[in-house]
Structures are given as C-alpha cells and as structure tokens.
Amino acid sequence: xxxxxxxxxxxxxxxxxxxxxxxxxxxxxxxxxxxxxxxxxxxxxxxxxxxxxxxxxxxxxxxxxxxxxxxxxxxxxxxxxxxxxxxxxxxxxxxxxxxxxxxxxxxxxxxxxxxxxxxxxxxxxxxxxxxxxxxxxxxxxxxxxxxxxxxxxxxxxxxxxxxxxxxxxxxxxxxxxxxxxxxxxxxxxxxxxxxxxxxxxxxxxxxxxxxxxxxxxxxxxxxxxxxxxxxxxxxxxxxxxxxxxxxxxxxxxxxxxxxxxxxxxxxxxxxxxxxxxxxxxxxxxxxxxxxxxxxxxxxxxxxxxxxxxxxxxxxxxxxxxxxxxxxxxxxxxxxxxxxxxxxxxxxxxxxxxxxxxxxxxxxxxxxxxxxxxxxxxxxxxxxxxxxxxxxxxxxxxxxxxxxxxxxxxxx
Amino acid sequence: xxxxxxxxxxxxxxxxxxxxxxxxxxxxxxxxxxxxxxxxxxxxxxxxxxxxxxxxxxxxxxxxxxxxxxxxxxxxxxxxxxxxxxxxxxxxxxxxxxxxxxxxxxxxxxxxxxxxxxxxxxxxxxxxxxxxxxxxxxxxxxxxxxxxxxxxxxxxxxxxxxxxxxxxxxxxxxxxxxxxxxxxxxxxxxxxxxxxxxxxxxxxxxxxxxxxxxxxxxxxxxxxxxxxxxxxxxxxxxxxxxxxxxxxxxxxx
Ligand SMILES: Nc1ncnc2c1ncn2[C@@H]1O[C@H](COP(=O)(O)OP(=O)(O)O)[C@@H](O)[C@H]1O
Ligand SMILES: [Mg+2]
Numbered sequence: 223x224x225x226x227x228x229x230x231x232x233x234x235x236x237x238x239x240x241x242x243x244x245x246x247x248x249x250x251x252x253x254x255x256x257x258x259x260x261x262x263x264x265x266x267x268x269x270x271x272x273x274x275x276x277x278x279x280x281x282x283x284x285x286x287x288x289x290x291x292x293x294x295x296x297x298x299x300x301x302x303x304x305x306x307x308x309x310x311x312x313x314x315x316x317x318x319x320x321x322x323x324x325x326x327x328x329x330x331x332x333x334x335x336x337x338x339x340x341x342x343x344x345x346x347x348x349x350x351x352x353x354x355x356x357x358x359x360x361x362x363x364x365x366x367x368x369x370x371x372x373x374x375x376x377x378x379x380x381x382x383x384x385x386x387x388x389x390x391x392x393x394x395x396x397x398x399x400x401x402x403x404x405x406x407x408x409x410x411x412x413x414x415x416x417x418x419x420x421x422x423x424x425x426x427x428x429x430x431x432x433x434x435x436x437x438x439x440x441x442x443x444x445x446x447x448x449x450x451x452x453x454x455x456x457x458x459x460x461x462x463x464x465x466x467x468x469x470x471x472x473x474x475x476x477x478x479x480x481x482x483x484x485x486x487x488x489x490x491x492x493x494x495x496x497x498x499x500x501x502x503x504x505x506x507x508x509x510x511x512x513x514x515x516x517x518x519x520x521x522x523x524x525x526x527x528x529x530x531x532x533x534x535x536x537x538x539x540x541x542x543x544x545x546x547x548x549x550x551x552x553x554x555x556x557x558x559x560x561x562x563x564x565x566x567x568x569x570x571x572x573x574x575x576x577x578x579x580x581x582x583x584x585x586x587x588x589x590x591x592x593x594x595x596x597x598x599x600x601x602x603x604x605x606x607x608x609x610x611x612x613x614x615x616x617x618x619x620x621x622x623x624x625x626x627x628x629x630x631x632x633x
Numbered sequence: 634x635x636x637x638x639x640x641x642x643x644x645x646x647x648x649x650x651x652x653x654x655x656x657x658x659x660x661x662x663x664x665x666x667x668x669x670x671x672x673x674x675x676x677x678x679x680x681x682x683x684x685x686x687x688x689x690x691x692x693x694x695x696x697x698x699x700x701x702x703x704x705x706x707x708x709x710x711x712x713x714x715x716x717x718x719x720x721x722x723x724x725x726x727x728x729x730x731x732x733x734x735x736x737x738x739x740x741x742x743x744x745x746x747x748x749x750x751x752x753x754x755x756x757x758x759x760x761x762x763x764x765x766x767x768x769x770x771x772x773x774x775x776x777x778x779x780x781x782x783x784x785x786x787x788x789x790x791x792x793x794x795x796x797x798x799x800x801x802x803x804x805x806x807x808x809x810x811x812x813x814x815x816x817x818x819x820x821x822x823x824x825x826x827x828x829x830x831x832x833x834x835x836x837x838x839x840x841x842x843x844x845x846x847x848x849x850x851x852x853x854x855x856x857x858x859x860x861x862x863x864x865x866x867x868x869x870x871x872x873x874x875x876x877x878x879x880x881x882x883x884x885x886x
Contacts, residue, residue, distance in 0.1 A: 544703065627704050
C-alpha cells in the first residue's frame with residue numbers, strides 16, 4: 223500500500239486539477255457559459271476597437287505634423303492667444319518678405335527660410351481649367367517641406383523679390399490639366415497671369431491641410447501680387463539643429479517684434495503642436511476606452527447571474543464536496559476559477575475579435591493608422607479577468623456557505 | 634486494499650472509536666422546536682458493524698450527519714478517536730471528513746458530468762494526492778467493486794446498483810476508519826442490494842467500522858448489533874441476530 227498522507231493540508235488542491243474540475247463543470251452547461259462569455263468578449267473587443275480608433279486618430283495627426291520636419295519654426299502673422307483667436311492687439315502688421323529676409327540674414331540659428339503666400343485661383347491650359355490652391359514660395363520650400371519632384375525642377379534658386387513666372391504643378395493637377403502629355407515647358411494661365419510649367423511634384427498626399435497633389439506653386443513675390451496679398455500667409459524657418467529650436471524661436475520673436483514695434487506674430491514648432499494634439503487625443507482615447515470598459519461590468523453581472531444559477535443547480539454537488547472533505551476555501555476557489563475562466567476566455571476572444579476588426583479597418587482605410595495601445599489591451603484583458611473574479615465572488619461564497627446536510631437532502 | 638487497522642489496545646480489548654454522551658439536536662422550524670435527537674448516549678468500537686433502525690423521522694439521518702461531522706449537536710459531547718469534535722476547528726473538521734469518514738447516501742450523489750473513475754478520484758483530488766497515485770488507487774477501488782468495465786461510464790449510463798458501488802468505492806478511497814451509510818439500499822432492487830451488502834460485509838471483515846441506517850431487516854440482520862431510534866431517543870439495542878425483537882417497533886412505521 224503506498225504511503226498515504228493521513229494529515230494532508232487544506233490548500234492541497236492542485237492548480238491543474240482545479241482548472242480541470244472547473245472546466246468540466248463549464249462544459250456541462252455550454253450555452254449559458256457561451257452567452258456570458260460573449261458578454262465579456264463584446265466588452266473587451268469594444269475597448270480594443272475604440273481605443274485603436276482613438277490611437278489611430280492621434281497617430282494620424284502626429285504623422286501630419288511630423289511631415290513638417292522636427293527642425294521647423296512656423297511664423298504666423300497676428301498674435302494668436304491660446305484660444306486660437308486673434309487677441310485685442312488690433313490689426314497686426316503685415317508679415318512681409320522683408321521680415322522673412324531679415325530672419326534669414328539675422329537669425330544665426332536659422333539655416334533656411336521659406337516665405338509662403340496662399341490662395342485659390344483658376345488655372346487653365348488650353349480648354350481645360352480648374353480652380354486650384356496656389357502656393358507662392360521660394361526654392362527653400364522644397365527642402366524645408368521635404369518635397370520630391372516627379373520631373374522637371376522646383377522653383378529656381380533666386381532671391382525672394384524677383385517674382386518670376388515659373389510654375390510647379392502637383393501630381394494630380396498635372397494629370398488633370400495635361401493628361402498623359404508632358405507639361406514641362408508649357409505655358410499655362412493662372413487667373414490673368416501666364417506661367418511656364420517647369421516641374422511636376424511626385425505624389426505626396428496631404429500634409430497639414432495642404433494637398434500637394436492638387437496645387438500650383440509659383441514664386442512668392444508673383445504669388446503675392448497675383449493673389450493681391452500684402453502679408454505673407456506664414457514663414458517657415460528651418461533651424462540648423464533641433465537644439466537650436468528654442469533659441470531660434472526667441473530670436474525670431476525678438477527680431478520681428480523690434481521690426482514691427484510690437485509683438486504681433488505667433489510662433490509654432492512641431493513639438494508644441496504635436497504634444498498639444500497628442501494630449502487631447504490621448505484623453506479622448508482614455509475616455510472612450512473607459513466608457514467601453516463600463517460594458518465589461520455589465521458582462522460581470524452576467525457572469526454573476528450564471529454563477530448563481532450554477533451554484534443553486536449544483537447544491538447537491540456542493541454538499542457532496544463538503545462530505546468528501548473539500549474545504550471552504552477549495553470550494554470557493556473552484557467556483558472563482560469557473561467565473562474567472564469565463565471572463566478570461568471571453569477576454570481573450572474579445573482581444574482576438576477586436577484585433578481582427580482593427581486589422582480589417584486598417585485594410586479598408588489605410589490612411590488611418592489604427593492600432594490599440596498596449597495599455598488599453600492590457601487593461602481590457604486585466605479588467606475582464608478581474609470582472610469574473612469579483613462578480614464570481616458572491617456566488618462562490620454562497621456555495622461555501624451552503625449547509626451540507628440541507629444540500630445533500632435534496633433529491 | 635486495507636482499511637485503517639483495528640489496532641488492539643493494551644489490554645487487547647477493542648478500541649472505542651466513537652463515544653456519544655447526552656447528544657441533543659434541536660431544529661427551529663417556524664418558531665417551533667423540533668427535537669430530532671434527545672439525550673443519545675452510545676459507544677461504537679473499532680471494526681463494529683452497527684445498523685441504525687427506526688421509523689422515518691426518528692432522527693437516524695440526523696444522527697449519521699452528526700457522526701459524519703456534517704452537522705453539530707445542539708448539546709452533548711461527541712468524541713471521535715478520543716478527540717472531542719466540538720473543539721475542532723472548521724479546518725480540522727474538514728480533515729476529519731476527508732481522512733477519517735466515508736459517506737454513502739441513498740441517492741448516490743455521484744457528479745453527473747464525471748466518469749465513474751473521476752467520481753472515485755474526487756476525494757483524492759481535494760486531498761492533493763498526485764495524479765498517478767490517484768489513477769492507480771481509483772482503478773483498484775473500481776476493480777474491488779467489480780466495475781472495471783464501467784470505469785469510463787458516466788453515472789447516467791450506470792444502473793442504480795452500479796452507481797451505488799461506485800459511490801462505495803469513492804467513500805472508501807481515502808481509507809477512512811469509519812463508513813456511514815444512510816439507507817444505501819433504499820433505492821435498489823434486491824439483487825443490487827445484495828451486491829452492496831456483500832461489499833459492505835467484506836469491508837467490515839477487513840476492519841472498517843460500519844454504521845448503516847436502514848429500514849430493511851435483511852440489511853440490519855447482517856450487523857453485529859442494531860440500534861433502534863424512536864422520536865430521537867434510542868429505544869432499543871439488540872444484536873443483529875435478534876432482529877425479530879425490534880420488528881414490532883418498526884411495524885408502526
Ligand atoms: N434541517 C432540518 N430542519 C428542520 N427539521 C429537521 C431538519 N432535519 C431533520 N429535521 C427533523 O428532524 C427529525 C428527524 O429527521 P431525520 O433525522 O431526517 O429522520 P430519519 O432519517 O430517521 O427519517 C424529523 O422530524 C425532521 O423533520
Ligand atoms: Mg433519513
């Protein structure tokens with residue numbers, strides 16, 4: 223006869239046996255288990271999908287700004303308050319080409335300056351014509367915005383004031399105006415003005431609200447005259463190194479304030495803009511995720527219900543377990559494991575479903591870089607498991623408190 | 634399979650395993666007191682085979698539940714293997730149920746989703762006995778009750794007699810010193826009853842202390858002695874072969 227431990231301990235139930243016991247009883251009532259599992263699954267997949275969308279929005283915005291390049295300082299005319307409206311400082315002075323030139327010449331930390339004017343005009347070539355965004359800028363722009371050419375050249379490298387009649391077309395704009403023909407060297411009209419096409423941009427998509435596929439770029443001076451602008455839309459200044467960013471901001475602000483005799487410009491950097499948007503969208507993701515998480519507690523109530531039914535159906539079994547020497551903690555553990563099993567399995571399924579849905583979404587809308595943040599995935603799964611354990615506790619405790627004599631006397 | 638030994642005491646008299654002294658068990662039902670057991674004194678020796686008889690409602694099951702530590706007396710002392718059960722903690726009571734006492738019920742109480750083997754293994758699972766040892770012991774126990782070819786069947790695929798044999802294997806798998814059976818044949822035909830009784834006799838011969846609640850004179854006759862309960866009191870004690878002496882008491886039933 224093998225040595226049998228006459229005094230074995232109470233906590234002696236093995237994990238594997240516990241799981242097997244709980245798993246067996248779950249299989250015993252499959253439909254009920256499946257339904258409560260479904261509740262958890264929906265909750266968890268909702269968290270995954272919604273936070274993925276939030277995170278996608280955040281990344282989308284960041285990518286847009288990232289296109290600016292990290293070493294960029296943007297100078298806007300007008301003093302923008304934090305609310306984004308122009309303050310009480312009255313009409314701001316124009317931001318002029320002279321200002322842009324001064325920045326380029328006098329601010330040492332600045333490497334390149336691209337003044338920008340913007341508007342919309344009718345562009346026509348032969349009998350094809352269409353309304354199109356017009357950008358006026360200089361050669362520096364191609365470097366500062368990191369644009370690529372498909373053919374021809376970007377604007378010539380000349381001083382800002384010359385005002386030539388060269389024009390660079392966006393990729394789609396070129397196709398729509400010229401079809402398969404090569405537009406290089408062709409004369410086209412913008413409003414009443416005539417330009418010679420010298421280049422076509424490679425396809426680049428939208429960045430910061432400018433669709434570079436559908437645009438016509440002309441020398442800044444010409445652009446200002448044609449669009450009848452006295453002030454630049456903005457000035458882009460590229461600094462030599464990222465560490466120069468703060469100094470550059472300060473120097474530009476001081477310089478322009480001195481020139482205008484008041485502080486009437488706004489200076490943005492990518493870092494500041496991105497971090498503001500990022501914070502807003504992070505909060506949004508968190509809130510949306512939290513709302514989805516509430517559905518998990520509804521699922522928890524479902525689990526509690528199922529477990530209560532299970533306990534009352536298995537009254538005799540619980541009585542028997544007590545009679546054969548299962549301890550209160552062991553019975554509690556068995557029922558808790560069952561509830562947690564439901565929620566954990568539902569949680570895993572929810573992760574799978576959520577992830578698949580997000581993957582599908584990205585397939586359909588590749589522009590949206592949706593992906594559930596790790597914290598949300600971890601929290602959703604952790605919460606689902608916790609929900610099972612917490613909501614399973616009351617039924618499990620009810621099981622341990624059953625009087626074995628009454629339980630066994632049931633037929 | 635060996636049961637806990639009937640170790641002899643120094644003077645070679647059989648050891649006393651159970652002593653009941655002035656046991657009362659009172660239930661409150663709707664403000665009224667029901668006296669299920671009234672002043673029960675009894676001693677059971679190791680290896681004894683005792684039948685408990687009495688009309689229904691006379692307190693037989695209540696007595697068995699107290700002996701099995703599933704219930705506590707309202708008053709009186711219950712000594713098991715020399716230890717007073719009233720003083721045991723919940724934890725110690727669990728260990729007593731696990732290791733010292735086996736239970737057999739009229740309605741078998743097998744777990745329907747588990748196979749015969751798994752049902753037999755269950756007490757060992759909660760005792761934390763390793764899987765391999767469990768399998769071996771369960772297989773042996775099922776063989777001992779003659780159901781090796783039913784080992785993988787679920788309870789609903791077994792006849793009543795087979796279920797009770799599995800329940801018997803489960804009740805003894807932890808090698809308890811005492812087996813308590815509450816009308817073990819109450820739900821069986823006479824052939825199945827006989828199988829169960831033969832198994833019980835065999836266990837008794839190997840030294841198991843056996844207490845069987847029964848209505849059936851054929852069951853009680855096999856016992857060393859018979860205790861008759863009437864209205865919660867012990868009305869009569871006779872030896873097993875004097876069963877005829879108690880039949881008139883039971884006839885009122
Ligand atoms: N849990 C209980 N609550 C109330 N009364 C009970 C309870 N258990 C037993 N009784 C009562 O105690 C008496 C003895 O019951 P029991 O021991 O089951 O009798 P027997 O097994 O001899 O038929 C009966 O009157 C019964 O109604
Ligand atoms: Mg009874």
